[in-house]
Structures are given as structure tokens and as C-alpha cells.
Amino acid sequence: MPRRTRGGWRARMAERRVRPGDGRPLAPFRWWQTLSRSLFLLTLPTSATSPTRYAIDVRTLGDREDGEIRARLYRDGALQAVSRLPARFPVPGGHIEVAARASGLRRCHFVSSSGQERALTPHPRSGEGLRARLDRTHPRVSRAIGVASAVIVTIGACLTVPQVIEAVSRIPLIADSLGTFVSPLHLPPAMNAAITVAVVIASGERALRLRSSWLDELAT
Known part of the structure; x- marks a missing residue:
């Protein structure tokens, strides 16, 4: 059964926190960021010839400037939007929800307009990616x-x-x-x-x- 899409005032507040990005490129994932950076990937078929690739980048220890934990949405490698958590980024066909607890991320899902949801794919070098590989192997x-x-x-x-x-x-x-x-x-x-x-x-x-x-x- 499709999961009911989250709405209400919490969703509206999350959407209001979103700020436009400046187009800067997505930084490569480094091995020393395994426990301090979460990077999730999503590919959406936005056109018949070229799908769009999204990435959610979260520095789980907080940004260097002020210590605030933010989610950054990249589209085809360019920064499109930034938001404090919990975040809700609109994308074609639905939106991406990002939420965290003190122990780390608890949610990074694409929710379609019909209410279907799926977790984004973690970067293979991230802590989440290494844990997912252990589960597979x-x-x-x-x-x-x-x-x-x-x-x-x-x-x-x-x-x-x-x-x-x-x-x-x-x-x-x-x-x-x-x-x-x-x-x-x-x-x-x-x-x-x-x-x-x-x-x-x-x-x-x-x-x-x-x-x-x-x-x-x-x-x-």
C-alpha cells in the first residue's frame, strides 16, 4: 500500500527553510569523511534522453562556519538548494525528505507525488554505503x-x-x-x-x- 505523503504545517515549514544554491560543484567524497559526511544519490528519468542525477550531501558534524547541520541538494553535480534539517526538497515527480537525530541521519527518501517512497542510494565510500555493502555481501x-x-x-x-x-x-x-x-x-x-x-x-x-x-x- 502506498505510504501517505507527509503534509501539513511541518512540511510547509520544511519547504520554507529551503534556500537556493549557488551552483558550486559537488565536492569529491574523501576516505577520511566516512563518519562525518553522508552522501546519497538519486537518478530520476526527467526526460526521454537524459535522466537527471541528484545528490544529497550532509556534513553530520555540522558546517565548518557555524556548526549547523544542513542538507544540500545537487542537480547534475551543481548545488541547487540548501536547507536546515528536517529538509524537504521539491524535485520532479515528488520531493526528497531528509531528517536526522543526534545519532545521525534517520531519513533520506524520495517520496513521489502518489505517496510511494524509496531510500536514496548511499555513496559507496560513505559509512552508509559501506554498511549497505556489508548487508549485500x-x-x-x-x-x-x-x-x-x-x-x-x-x-x-x-x-x-x-x-x-x-x-x-x-x-x-x-x-x-x-x-x-x-x-x-x-x-x-x-x-x-x-x-x-x-x-x-x-x-x-x-x-x-x-x-x-x-x-x-x-x-x-
Whole structure:
């Protein structure tokens, strides 16, 4: 069944964030950008003789100038548009949606006018591209890693959330009105740090597959 096209005020706000590009060429992908740059590709048959090639370029650590994370839309290698995230770029036959969480990108999809959607193809040298290649060449290993990541994030959320709720409940205004919550778990600082590192790695792996969710945000 076709997925219903997203609309409403969020879509309108995302469209208003789009600014025209200056036509500068798409920079080549370098090996040292594997974990700091996401590059996704899409080819659309916009004419009978020559399809149009689009690229979405996101520096996941933020732009060098101000630290803001932006998505850049390139058309046939030239910068066409720029937007803060979440972004919604109109293209022939639909639009491209780009969204991220703290752990990385969670969405980079082409959504057609009829509501059909598909993920863009990651650049083969990017972290997403390398993870996709692992899935193609070693599917069993890929599935095992995916299951392990999901389990780690779930356990991390279960261990972290009660402690966070207790800390928040100790705020005087909240404690006076609702009382103080006592977490059944009180882990040593070293264990909390180890869990945090494991969750960050697991959430990063999920982000490489565009699978991060609200659970990753809770866990971290």
C-alpha cells in the first residue's frame, strides 16, 4: 500500500527553510569523511534522453562556519538548494525528505507525488554505503549486527531512563508537586559510562541504516 505523503504545517515549514544554491560543484567524497559526511544519490528519468542525477550531501558534524547541520541538494553535480534539517526538497515527480537525530541521519527518501517512497542510494565510500555493502555481501553477519544494535539500544534505554526520571524528579518544583521518584537501578559511574559508549556505537550503526528512532534518543 502506498505510504501517505507527509503534509501539513511541518512540511510547509520544511519547504520554507529551503534556500537556493549557488551552483558550486559537488565536492569529491574523501576516505577520511566516512563518519562525518553522508552522501546519497538519486537518478530520476526527467526526460526521454537524459535522466537527471541528484545528490544529497550532509556534513553530520555540522558546517565548518557555524556548526549547523544542513542538507544540500545537487542537480547534475551543481548545488541547487540548501536547507536546515528536517529538509524537504521539491524535485520532479515528488520531493526528497531528509531528517536526522543526534545519532545521525534517520531519513533520506524520495517520496513521489502518489505517496510511494524509496531510500536514496548511499555513496559507496560513505559509512552508509559501506554498511549497505556489508548487508549485500554478508547478510547473516549484517542481520546479527542489526539485532545486537537493537538489543543494546533497548537495554540502554531501560537502564538509563529510570535514572534520568529520578534526577528530574529531584528538581524542587517537581518534587514539591509530584514527589520524588526513586529509581530501582543505581549503576556505578564506570558502568554508566560503558553503557553510554555502547549505546552511542549501536545508535550510530542504526543510523547508518537509517533505522534510528526515538528509542535511540532516550538511550543516549
